[in-house]
Amino acid sequence: MSRAETVPAETGTQVFVQIIAADRARVWQALTSAEFTAQYWHGTRVRSDFRVGSVVEFLVDGDEVGCRGEILVSEAPERLSYTWQFPRNPLVRDEAPSRVTFHLEALQSASGETATRLTVVHDGFPQGSRMQELVRPGWPAVLAGLKTLLETGKTPDFSSMT
């Protein structure tokens, strides 16, 4: 297999899917409330009123803004989308925003258990994006932590995540 024929991705879109044994209302709550995000999202606290056009911020170390964006779509409990920037990281501070979209689908097993299929689509990266490389390992860690928290009530061990 030669690398030469591998042309760059058309959009660089990344897709992540996690199935979580919790209903959509709980998954939505976990995505939009600081008490939850502090427990699974690299210790950050989300802050927004989640109205279209509003700012969304992920606070670290008290009140410092780690990541931030603008709400594009907010349709509880089905779809949430915002732009994505990381002003606290010097590597990507000046990079144009990309876009994150969460799709929440209700699943039901034959035995009547409820679950949610959570799909995260991260797209709209600018040419030569370095953010792309940051989020690639980032989302699986966040989604694994979210699943652990909602299914077991346990806070994941951040020290083992990179």
Next chain:
Amino acid sequence: MAEKPEQDREDRVFTALADATRRAMLDRLFDRPGQTLNELVSGLGMRRQSATRHLKVLEAAGLVVVRWRGREKQHYLNPVPIAEIERRWIDKFARAPARALVELRQTLERGEEEG
């Protein structure tokens, strides 16, 4: 949460990964996300029917996710099940030794290439 569905899911992931062609397909999708069946087929030089069969196994395991863009069916690698395996198996039993061995192998292989 019952144990069974989790176990079934894990079985499907390990089964899907236990095949060189399917692993090559994942490598391809990692390098260039969103490929159509035709792109995958021509890139890997395999038959359409065989590629379809392998993709079904990968989709059932959650390792490949399909998205429609107009009439085009695009395939994406979903790394989340692999991250789960890492957490479940590698973190628990062998993280430090495994990393040391991977680094050792990389060092040795680099040495061979240079030498």
